[in-house]
Amino acid sequence: MILASSLMFIQCTSDPIEGLAGANGANGANGADGTDGVNGADGTAECVACHNVANIDHAKASYLLSVHAQETLHATQNAAKTEDFILTTSDYTNRTGCVECHTSGGYIDKMNGVTLKTGAGVAEHDPAYPAGQQAVSCTTCHNKHSTFDFANDGFDFALRQALMPVALTAPNANYTIAMGSSNTCVNCHQPRGLAPTTATVKLSSRFGPHHGPQSTMLEGIQGALYVGSTVYPAPQSAGHRTGASCTSCHMGETTDGTDGAHSWHVTENTCLECHTSGAPTEVSGYAADMATLEGLLVAKGAFSSTADAFTSNTVDLKVAQAAWNFAMLREDRSNGIHNPNYAKALLKNSIQAAQ
Ligand code: HEC
Ligand code: HEC
Ligand code: HEC
Ligand code: HEC
Ligand code: HEC
Ligand code: HEC
Structure with a gap:
């Protein structure tokens, strides 16, 4: 019995007995259409937003x-x-x-x-x-x-330092400035020295932070902080630092083709985003205070108005601090606009220091 049934099993699996084929059933009705899938991202749309001829x-x-x-x-x-x-x-x-x-x-x-x-x-x-x-x-x-993962990593605009914060040049390399795409500017538009601290200071025509202290002005650091009656605003607190940047003011949308974008000339369109009834053209009191400070520095033998340069005299620290701030504000060349409240405090306190 066991032998017979196992033989039957083998026969069933290896050599099935054919029955008669039944007739094919009618085709079922078509199913309802599925819902549309989510559109795939266009391979180059994100790239073309920047990479186009215009x-x-x-x-x-x-x-x-x-x-x-x-x-x-x-x-x-x-x-x-x-x-x-x-x-x-x-x-x-x-x-x-x-x-x-x-x-x-x-x-x-x-x-x-x-x-x-x-x-x-x-x-x-x-x-x-x-x-x-x-x-x-x-x-x-x-x-x-x-x-190329701009959605998660943000635009790097293919800038060389890839938006890395900038460590200022020595001797202040512990301080880093992080301003996104404006870090490119910070690399070069930063001072080359620090404010004086010694009891007496020998001046020279090169005295000062060098020609490009714009990023430290905007940040609100590296002035000579003589303690006068005006309180210095905290670093990074300027409205132009928190709400604007080098690239927004100097590379924003052009007004008439001569400014903004890669001309790096300031565009008023950016100012109007905040100063909705027109951008103020000057920091209140700036020109008058600069003239007062210059007069005091001349009286102390620190500055020559005729040569439009610092003298080579030796002055005490207070006068040297006032002279440093005068140089920094001149070399910044925004007439205090980069950081109005810091500029005002530097001026008021420097005028006290140089008296
Ligand atoms: C936010 C603007 C922006 C976007 C978005 C963008 N790029 Fe760029 N890309 C630039 C700029 C600016 C440069 C440098 C100037 C130039 O070469 O035109 C550059 C340079 C390049 C270069 C040449 C330099 C290199 O990396 O070798 C390539 C290739 C490139 N981009 C590919 C792409 C691709 C692919 C995409 C999309 C996935 C893309 N870019 C999206 C702005 C952008
Ligand atoms: C001094 C540095 C600098 C130089 C020089 C420079 N770029 Fe740029 N470029 C930038 C920065 C910074 C941005 C990002 C601007 C932003 O954040 O809105 C940018 C953005 C761009 C973009 C993105 C779209 C736009 O216009 O904002 C393109 C394209 C571009 N640059 C092409 C060029 C080309 C072409 C040249 C040479 C003619 C050039 N750049 C020279 C700094 C520079
Ligand atoms: C590689 C260093 C370097 C970088 C990066 C750089 N600059 Fe300059 N910039 C200079 C130098 C140097 C000058 C003086 C003119 C010259 O020699 O090209 C200058 C001049 C300028 C001027 C004109 C000043 C005048 O005489 O009217 C402006 C405005 C300016 N830069 C803004 C910027 C902004 C904004 C950025 C960032 C997007 C930037 N720069 C990035 C080095 C740099
Ligand atoms: C940390 C970056 C940096 C270094 C280092 C530097 N400079 Fe400059 N320099 C600048 C910037 C930025 C400007 C432009 C500032 C502006 O136009 O407001 C400038 C402007 C100048 C100018 C004025 C150009 C003009 O005609 O208005 C002279 C001159 C100059 N530098 C000489 C030198 C010399 C010489 C050295 C080396 C001993 C030097 N710089 C090192 C950033 C630098
Ligand atoms: C709130 C807007 C604003 C911001 C932010 C700003 N600037 Fe300016 N910048 C100005 C104005 C306004 C002037 C004066 C322009 C004039 O008199 O034509 C100026 C002047 C300058 C000058 C002198 C040359 C010129 O064009 O007259 C340089 C160089 C400069 N800025 C670089 C920078 C750098 C670098 C940064 C970032 C660290 C920066 N600026 C941030 C508005 C701004
Ligand atoms: C992100 C907003 C914003 C933008 C953009 C902006 N400002 Fe301002 N501005 C302010 C704020 C806020 C103050 C008040 C001072 C502060 O809080 O640091 C101010 C103050 C000033 C002052 C000082 C006024 C005074 O009486 O002392 C001047 C001048 C000025 N801005 C000019 C400009 C110019 C020029 C531009 C364009 C190149 C500009 N601002 C772009 C927000 C902005």
């Missing part, structure tokens, strides 16, 4: 209006007056201590962590980087995207 042409056209593109001319002459030089700042400054801000090649090397090249002292005869090719141009600031 945007690139606009960037190039506005760039040509900028001071970055022109470079500023700096005339100088050797001591014997036997030769004349008419130089761009990037030739004159094509040497150690200057190249990271004044030459495109130096900036790129700094951003890449590469050792900066050096010239042999006289930049106009032995420049650190190839002369005549050092204007701040597209590839100075832009290189490549760090990721």
Whole structure:
């Protein structure tokens, strides 16, 4: 029995017995259509928002209006007056201590962590980087995207330092400034020294924070904080720091094609976002207080109005602090607008210090 049934089983599985095929049933009715799926993202739409002819042409056209593109001319002459030089700042400054801000090649090397090249002292005869090719141009600031996940990582605009906060140059490298895409500007538009602290200070025509202290003004730091009767506003508290930035005021939407975008000339459209009834053109009291301070610095032998420069006299700390703030406000070149309340406090207290 067991043998017979196992033989039957084998037969069933390996060699089934064919029955008669039944007739095919009628086709069922079509099911209802499913709901539409979510649209897939268009592969390049996000990219085309920036990468289109209009945007690139606009960037190039506005760039040509900028001071970055022109470079500023700096005339100088050797001591014997036997030769004349008419130089761009990037030739004159094509040497150690200057190249990271004044030459495109130096900036790129700094951003890449590469050792900066050096010239042999006289930049106009032995420049650190190839002369005549050092204007701040597209590839100075832009290189490549760090990721393409803009939704999660934010736009990096392919900027070289990829929006990394900027550690200020020595001796204040512990302080970092984080302003998003404006960090690109902070790298170069920052001071090269700190306010005086010694009991007496020997001045010189170069005394001051150097020509580009705009980012520390906006941040509200590195003035000489003489304690006078006006309270200094806290760092980062300026309305122009919390609600605006270098790129919003200097690269916003153009009013008439001559400002904003890559011209870096301030556009009033940005001001009107906050100052809805028209942008104030000056910081109240600024011009009068600067004139008062200049008069006091002249009286103390710190400044010469005729030479429009600091003297080489030695002054006490209070006068040196007032002189530092005077230099910082002049070199910032926004007439206090970058940080109105900080500028006002620096001026009022400096006037007290220099009395
Ligand atoms: C931390 C960056 C930085 C360094 C380092 C630096 N500069 Fe500058 N410099 C600037 C910026 C930014 C400006 C433009 C500021 C402005 O126009 O408001 C400037 C402007 C100047 C100007 C004025 C240009 C003009 O015609 O108005 C001279 C001159 C100058 N720098 C010389 C030098 C020299 C010389 C060195 C090296 C010993 C040097 N700089 C190092 C950032 C720097
Ligand atoms: C001094 C640095 C700098 C230089 C030089 C520069 N860019 Fe830019 N660019 C920026 C910054 C910063 C942004 C981001 C602006 C923002 O945050 O709105 C930007 C944004 C852009 C954008 C994005 C869309 C837009 O217009 O905002 C394009 C495209 C662009 N740049 C192209 C160029 C081209 C082309 C050149 C050369 C002609 C150039 N850039 C030179 C700093 C620079
Ligand atoms: C917020 C504006 C913006 C967006 C969005 C954007 N880019 Fe860019 N991209 C730039 C700028 C600015 C540059 C530098 C200037 C230039 O080369 O036009 C650049 C440069 C590039 C470069 C050349 C540099 C490199 O990385 O080698 C490539 C490739 C590129 N982008 C691809 C893309 C792609 C792909 C997308 C979409 C996934 C995209 N970009 C989206 C602004 C943008
Ligand atoms: C590589 C260093 C560098 C970077 C990055 C840079 N600048 Fe400049 N900028 C300079 C120098 C140097 C000058 C002086 C003119 C020259 O030599 O090109 C200058 C000049 C200017 C001027 C014109 C000043 C005048 O004389 O009228 C403005 C405005 C300006 N920069 C704004 C910005 C803004 C905003 C950013 C950021 C988007 C920026 N810069 C990024 C170095 C830089
Ligand atoms: C609230 C808007 C605003 C912000 C934010 C701002 N600026 Fe300005 N900036 C101005 C105004 C206004 C002037 C004066 C312009 C004039 O007189 O034509 C100015 C002047 C300047 C100048 C002098 C050259 C010029 O164009 O006259 C430089 C350089 C400069 N700013 C760079 C910067 C940098 C770098 C940052 C960021 C650290 C910055 N600015 C942030 C509004 C702004
Ligand atoms: C994000 C908003 C915002 C933008 C954009 C803005 N401002 Fe202001 N502005 C303020 C605030 C807030 C104050 C008051 C001072 C403060 O809180 O730091 C102020 C103060 C001022 C002052 C000082 C007025 C006084 O009587 O002392 C001037 C001048 C000024 N802004 C000019 C400008 C200009 C020019 C622009 C455009 C280039 C501009 N602002 C863009 C918010 C803004």
